[in-house]
Amino acid sequence: MTAAAAMTSLALDDVRKNFGNTPIIRGVTLDVRRGERHAIIGPNGAGKSTLFHLISGRFPVSSGRIALNGEDITGLKPYQINRRGLSRSFQVTNIFPRMTVFENLRCAVMWHLGYRYSFWHNVRKLKDANERADAILREIGLAERRLMPAGLLTYAEQRALEIGITIAGGAEVVMLDEPTAGMSRSETAHFVDLIRKVTEGRTLIMVEHDMGVVFDLADRISVLVYGEVIATDRPAAIRTNKAVQEAYLGQAMEDEHAEAGH
Template identity: 70%
Template sequence: MTEPAIRLRDLRKNFGRTEIIRGVDLEIGKGTRHAIIGPNGAGKSTLFHLISGKYEPSGGQIFLHGEDISGKLPFEINRQGLSRSFQVTNIFPRMSVFENVRCGMLWSAGYRYAFWRLVDQLRDLTEESERILEEIGLADRRDIPAGVLTYAEQRALEIGITIAGGADVIMLDEPTAGMSRSETDQAVELIRRISEGKTLVMVEHDMGVVFDLADKISVLVYGELIATDTPERIRGNKAVQEAYLGTAEEAEEMADA
């Protein structure tokens, strides 16, 4: 049996006496696109923070490719092949678009803390950075400060930084939030391309994006998973409809919106 990319076992997170994540068990298969949905306050971002190491679990275990990463620091988890984006765009606004992407791959390219090296002379780094800029559609914006990009372009750049380190597990937290429909459509195609052959985990409120991209969907309500299944079965799941999607007809409309 193939080891899942991510496995959560009785995962819990308390803030004081308030229990936010309540015994979550979940397996996310290698090479799949997995969406986590649920109402506001369900604990989706907290779950992301636990998996990526920003928060330490109050109980339970987190496994990445079969290795227990519970309580490890974010940079340690990143070096084991997991990279994530955030709800709020997280870039270096005064650096060029190209420099942002290049910074994202320094460690994985083996340059670590060799400050004596002149990065402009590292041809392999330059070529790979330019390849990523082509992939995310920002090659023609290469030399401008990242802070002057449009909002949608900044989100695309953050995705580029996320994949720059070569991680095989990518986590995207509301990647299309605040975008117009045309921008969302472009973002979906970008996410589809960059996640090919990788494991994608995303939190997303736009059900059109979720049902378009996801192979599996997990529904989190008040810190508990109430269902994990294919998009079609989630759409017709009565417990999910009652807790989040509404009727089957409403779920259809949300997915098609």
């Protein structure tokens, strides 16, 4: 492995995805550095969610190669990719609403520790799983909600729980899809702090429409337009990139200002 490859968590090489005769992802080549927070932005219909699905194995690629920590993961199933150290959240909150907050986390931890589903384990006696779940509860700020049914949490708390589930397996690469969607300004500010804390020492890849969140969190930003990456750079350079402004950023900022005024 070269020195450059050793510094890369995720590498996409000419990745393409067609649905029938319609190209959606048109040759994306991208390197995400180890330990960085990398945002993928772009207009609706640009292919951001499709790209996430390709990386996490939910969709098969039409052509190209995806590597995680130098290992080719192209064509692997989502659970196989997860076991290699990549975990993702979805736009829609995905929790067990009738189970307690603690039980949601313990389920995720147990799967990672190899317990799987069985009738002969007394889960209350699984010290390693219980301690790990409690540690994550503290990390995501939900220790006081430990015994509450997850469905009774606020929306922002449910999103925090989902992040806890996402990191429960100890993934090195965390993918977050629209993590602050639907949140108020105060909830968003708190959530950005949470994301920053729980991804410390990990690689973060996120799709996000809130430009305030993107420029606050991201070390680098990739702009996807019509299935192609038109720019990848640091936030300050992306903000002043004329091609990005013309294709997306100017309109995105105008939309945010309009929403803030209502």
